[in-house]
Amino acid sequence: MRSSHLFAALTAVLLTSAAAQAEVTVLGWPGGPEETALRDAANLYNAKEDVADEDKVELIFFNRDGFWDKLQTDLAAGGGEFDLNLLATYAIGRYAPFMEPVELPDSAVDVFGEKVLATMQFEGKQYGVPTDLSLHFMYYRTDLIEQLLSDADWQARYSEIAQERLGKELKPKPPAEWTWDDYQATALFFTKAVNPDSPVRYGTVLQMKNLLFNMMVWHSTARSEGGDWMDADGNITVDSPAYRKGLELYKALYDAGASPKDSLSYEFAEANAAFGSGQVATMLQWNAAAADLNDPEKTPAVGGKVGTVPPPAGIAGRFTHIHGLGLGLNKSAQNKAGALKFLEWLATPEAMQAYAAGGGTPALSADVLAPVAEQRPDLTQLGDYAGQYGFVMTGATSAGALSVYELQAENFTGYWAGQKSLDEALAATAQGMADLLKK
Known part of the structure; x- marks a missing residue:
C-alpha cells in the first residue's frame, strides 16, 4: 500500500x-x-x-x-x-x-x-x-524485392526453394499480395543458410522472447487463419489448426536459420537493430518502427529502402493486432x-x-x-x-488479458526453443486460459 x-x-x-x-x-x-x-x-x-x-x-x-x-x-x-x-x-x-x-x-x-x-x-x-x-506492418527491403520480381535467375531459385521447403509451386509476388506461404518462401530465399547466393544473411527477424508483447506481434498469423482466444460460448479455442500453423511457421523459419539464432531473446529493439543492420530482408514489426527505419540519417544501412504492407493473408483474410x-x-x-x-x-x-x-x-x-x-x-x-x-481477440480486454499474453509467451516460446512439444504447449495454454478467462 x-x-x-x-x-x-x-x-x-x-x-x-x-x-x-x-x-x-x-x-x-x-x-x-x-x-x-x-x-x-x-x-x-x-x-x-x-x-x-x-x-x-x-x-x-x-x-x-x-x-x-x-x-x-x-x-x-x-x-x-x-x-x-x-x-x-x-x-x-x-x-x-x-x-x-x-x-x-x-x-x-x-x-x-x-x-x-x-x-x-x-x-x-x-x-x-x-x-x-x-498495430503491425510487414516491413521489407524494397531494393531486394524489386530485384526478386525482375530477375529470372532469382525467380527460378525462389521456386526451387519453395518446392523443396514448402512442397509448393510458388512464384515471387509483390509483398501486398503475400500469403504466409509467400512470406515464408521469401524469407527462406533470402537466408544464406538456405540460399548461399542471398545478398543478405537473414530472410526475416522474429521476436521470440518470452514476452507478452511478442505474442501480440505473432497473433496475426493465427487470426488470419481464423484463430481466436475463445468462441461465443466462452470455450477456449487455441488448440486449433490456426494456432498450430502460426506456431509451426515461426519454428520452421527459426530452425532453418532464417532468423538470427538469438531471436529467442529478441523483442522490439533487437528486431529493429537486426533489420536496420542491412542483413535482413523482411520483418513483422510494430508500426512505431517505420519512421526511424526508413530514415537514412538514423538508419543508413536501410533508410530509404524500406517498404511496409499489411501482414500476410491466411484463409480468413489479412489481419493485424x-x-x-x-x-x-x-x-x-x-x-x-x-x-x-x-x-x-x-x-x-x-x-x-x-x-x-x-x-x-x-x-x-x-x-x-x-x-x-x-x-x-x-x-x-x-x-x-x-x-x-x-x-482484438475475444477476451483480450478482460481482467485476465495480460496474464493470458504472459501464459502464451511462456508456452509458445518454450515450443520454439524446443523445450516443449507443440501439443504440450497448446494444452498448457488452453488449460491456463480457461482459468484466467472464466467468468
Missing part, C-alpha cells in the same frame, strides 16, 4: 498547486509523443472561450515503471485524486470495476471508425476515447461533468488533429486526417490498416 500512498500524495501536491486554475485533472503517461500530444491538445482545449474555468484541464504524469499496478491500486482506493486516466486495450477489464462507461457523440464513429473505438470497449460498453493506436491507449473516466472523479465535456471534445476532429500534430498516433478516418496528413504521412497508413485489418 506504500506505493499507493506515494502516488496519492504526489497527486495531491500537484492538485493543490493547480486547484485555482483547473478542476478537471487528467492522469497521463509521461515521456515520449503521448505526453507532448496530450499537452498540445489540453492547451488548445483550455484556450477555448466556451470552456469554463472550473472545467479547464490540468495534466498529471507519473513514472511509467509500475504505472499500471499503481493505477489499479489508486483507482481501487476510490480517492478521486484524478478525474480521467490513461487506459490500454489489454487492461481495460482490470480497471473497469473502478471506472464509469461513457457515451461518446455519434460522430465519434466518423472520427475513429468502429474497430478503433472497440479498442476502448469492454463487455459492450465504451470506457474511453482512443488517443494512440499500435491492434491495441490502443486512451483516456477514461474514474468512477470516483470529483468533476465528472467537466471530465465528460473534455472526453467528448477529444472525440472531435479538432482535438484529434491537434493530438496528431503534437506527435501522437491516433488512428483517424481519411477525412479527419486530411488537414495534418502532409505533416504526418505515417498516420494515413495507420488509420487505413486499423479500419481494414484490425482485430
Whole structure:
C-alpha cells in the first residue's frame, strides 16, 4: 500500500498547486509523443472561450515503471485524486470495476471508425476515447524485392526453394499480395543458410522472447487463419489448426536459420537493430518502427529502402493486432461533468488533429486526417490498416488479458526453443486460459 500512498500524495501536491486554475485533472503517461500530444491538445482545449474555468484541464504524469499496478491500486482506493486516466486495450477489464462507461457523440464513429473505438470497449460498453493506436506492418527491403520480381535467375531459385521447403509451386509476388506461404518462401530465399547466393544473411527477424508483447506481434498469423482466444460460448479455442500453423511457421523459419539464432531473446529493439543492420530482408514489426527505419540519417544501412504492407493473408483474410491507449473516466472523479465535456471534445476532429500534430498516433478516418496528413504521412497508413485489418481477440480486454499474453509467451516460446512439444504447449495454454478467462 506504500506505493499507493506515494502516488496519492504526489497527486495531491500537484492538485493543490493547480486547484485555482483547473478542476478537471487528467492522469497521463509521461515521456515520449503521448505526453507532448496530450499537452498540445489540453492547451488548445483550455484556450477555448466556451470552456469554463472550473472545467479547464490540468495534466498529471507519473513514472511509467509500475504505472499500471499503481493505477489499479489508486483507482481501487476510490480517492478521486484524478478525474480521467490513461487506459490500454489489454487492461481495460482490470480497471473497469473502478471506472464509469461513457457515451461518446455519434460522430465519434466518423472520427475513429468502429474497430478503433472497440479498442476502448469492454463487455459492450465504451470506457474511453482512443488517443494512440499500435498495430503491425510487414516491413521489407524494397531494393531486394524489386530485384526478386525482375530477375529470372532469382525467380527460378525462389521456386526451387519453395518446392523443396514448402512442397509448393510458388512464384515471387509483390509483398501486398503475400500469403504466409509467400512470406515464408521469401524469407527462406533470402537466408544464406538456405540460399548461399542471398545478398543478405537473414530472410526475416522474429521476436521470440518470452514476452507478452511478442505474442501480440505473432497473433496475426493465427487470426488470419481464423484463430481466436475463445468462441461465443466462452470455450477456449487455441488448440486449433490456426494456432498450430502460426506456431509451426515461426519454428520452421527459426530452425532453418532464417532468423538470427538469438531471436529467442529478441523483442522490439533487437528486431529493429537486426533489420536496420542491412542483413535482413523482411520483418513483422510494430508500426512505431517505420519512421526511424526508413530514415537514412538514423538508419543508413536501410533508410530509404524500406517498404511496409499489411501482414500476410491466411484463409480468413489479412489481419493485424491492434491495441490502443486512451483516456477514461474514474468512477470516483470529483468533476465528472467537466471530465465528460473534455472526453467528448477529444472525440472531435479538432482535438484529434491537434493530438496528431503534437506527435501522437491516433488512428483517424481519411477525412479527419486530411488537414495534418502532409505533416504526418505515417498516420494515413495507420488509420487505413486499423479500419481494414484490425482485430482484438475475444477476451483480450478482460481482467485476465495480460496474464493470458504472459501464459502464451511462456508456452509458445518454450515450443520454439524446443523445450516443449507443440501439443504440450497448446494444452498448457488452453488449460491456463480457461482459468484466467472464466467468468
